[in-house]
Amino acid sequence: MYKIQSTKLMKEVMGNYFLGMKDPSKKIAWCTSVGPAELLRSFGFEVHFPENHGALLGATRTAGDLIPEAGKLGYSNDICSYLTADIGSYLKKETPLKEHYGLNGPPKPDLIVYNTNQCREVQDWFSYFSRELNCPIFGINPPRHVDEVTREEIDDVASQFKQLIPLCEKVTGTKFDIDRFKETLKLSAEATELWKKVLYTATKTPAPISFFDATIHMGPIVVLRGTTVAKDYYSVLLKELEENVKSGIGFLEKEQCRLYWDGMPIWGKLRPLSELFSQNNAAVVASTYCNSWIFDAFDERHPFESSAQAYTEIFINRSEEAKQRLLSDLIHLFRIDGIIFHDAKTCANNSNSRFGLPQRITESLGIPHMVIEGDLCDLRFYSEGQSITKIETFIEQLEIAKVS
Numbered sequence: 001m002y003k004i005q006s007t008k009l010m011k012e013v014m015g016n017y018f019l020g021m022k023d024p025s026k027k028i029a030w031c032t033s034v035g036p037a038e039l040l041r042s043f044g045f046e047v048h049f050p051e052n053h054g055a056l057l058g059a060t061r062t063a064g065d066l067i068p069e070a071g072k073l074g075y076s077n078d079i080c081s082y083l084t085a086d087i088g089s090y091l092k093k094e095t096p097l098k099e100h101y102g103l104n105g106p107p108k109p110d111l112i113v114y115n116t117n118q119c120r121e122v123q124d125w126f127s128y129f130s131r132e133l134n135c136p137i138f139g140i141n142p143p144r145h146v147d148e149v150t151r152e153e154i155d156d157v158a159s160q161f162k163q164l165i166p167l168c169e170k171v172t173g174t175k176f177d178i179d180r181f182k183e184t185l186k187l188s189a190e191a192t193e194l195w196k197k198v199l200y201t202a203t204k205t206p207a208p209i210s211f212f213d214a215t216i217h218m219g220p221i222v223v224l225r226g227t228t229v230a231k232d233y234y235s236v237l238l239k240e241l242e243e244n245v246k247s248g249i250g251f252l253e254k255e256q257c258r259l260y261w262d263g264m265p266i267w268g269k270l271r272p273l274s275e276l277f278s279q280n281n282a283a284v285v286a287s288t289y290c291n292s293w294i295f296d297a298f299d300e301r302h303p304f305e306s307s308a309q310a311y312t313e314i315f316i317n318r319s320e321e322a323k324q325r326l327l328s329d330l331i332h333l334f335r336i337d338g339i340i341f342h343d344a345k346t347c348a349n350n351s352n353s354r355f356g357l358p359q360r361i362t363e364s365l366g367i368p369h370m371v372i373e374g375d376l377c378d379l380r381f382y383s384e385g386q387s388i389t390k391i392e393t394f395i396e397q398l399e400i401a402k403v404s
Contacts, residue, residue, distance in 0.1 A: 004209065030049075032114045038184045038185045039181060043172045054082025062096060063088075069088035070091070083122075112135050117311055158304040183300070194234035196294045201242060209251065213251065259285065266376065267377060341353035344374060
């Protein structure tokens with residue numbers, strides 16, 4: 001059975017990250033996953049990402065027991081299940097962090113920072129904890145659904161980043177150090193470039209890493225951007241995958257077809273879905289989700305402007321036209337035979353099947369698509385039997401089309 005040997009190191013890296021939250025001498029900042037983590041780290045904050053905790057609740061299948069608790073406070077089942085699961089975890093005082101790392105829950109924040117580049121839910125989510133924990137909060141509100149990011153838009157977001165500085169200084173008692181910020185951003189740039197190379201090893205056949213593998217190995221680029229730990233980890237992982245490419249070793253011995261996954265993972269079904277595709281010799285080699293942590297714009301010479309650009313031009317925050325261009329480029333690069341769009345019922349912002357994009361892609365590129373209905377955490381929206389039938393039928397149709 002194919003195994004990525006670096007997985008053991010990745011687990012150690014993630015374990016050390018969570019255990020580091022126990023250090024009482026460290027100030028803690030909560031931050032959205034695609035937010036100004038580098039600026040916060042330059043002040044010495046340990047950074048906790050509630051979306052990462054939400055994904056953990058989904059992956060461990062504990063979210064289903066927690067989401068109803070948030071419902072009692074008036075949070076609808078239709079909104080982000082990361083939000084409802086995370087708030088439910090807080091209310092029930094239940095978290096997988098206790099079993100795995102001895103933490104009673106996410107660390108109490110000294111500062112909460114959000115960026116609405118992904119959705120408005122993060123504002124409501126983080127504001128709840130600000131009120132509940134009596135913690136200062138700062139929000140960054142970039143332009144939404146942009147085509148090409150303009151100079152004016154970059155300057156706007158960069159200005160908002162700069163407005164965060166006095167609050168960070170007040171909370172930490174530390175003066176802002178532009179050189180430290182530049183160094184932190186440089187480390188992020190180096191790590192994200194390595195992460196890009198990791199993902200792009202899957203342009204080769206056989207691919208040495210699948211979408212399902214990548215959702216696990218993306219942990220450090222999400223929670224440890226701006227550290228040498230993330231950079232060093234992806235150097236190790238990349239070396240292993242490049243050696244596998246040279247040796248002709250992939251996660252599938254024979255790829256009958258190559259697929260692209262658009263949208264969120266179904267966290268509670270990663271393993272069975274991975275096994276389903278593998279059993280059908282279908283290689284899911286690329287995704288919108290994992291590529292979302294590639295930040296080509298990072299440039300330590302212009303730390304505010306480049307980070308503002310990087311965090312504003314993310315895929316989820318682009319126009320439908322821009323998304324079509326970006327998807328088309330990746331489809332060509334990874335030599336995709338078919339696309340799977342995941343329509344996550346509580347994540348409209350990261351579900352790209354609702355405004356005709358799949359049909360436009362198929363019409364312009366001739367690449368077949370299918371839509372799976374499900375969710376990132378709330379498995380009540382996911383029909384396993386129906387999804388298996390749809391996936392196997394789709395793969396069979398792709399194979400027939402190749403033969404004919």
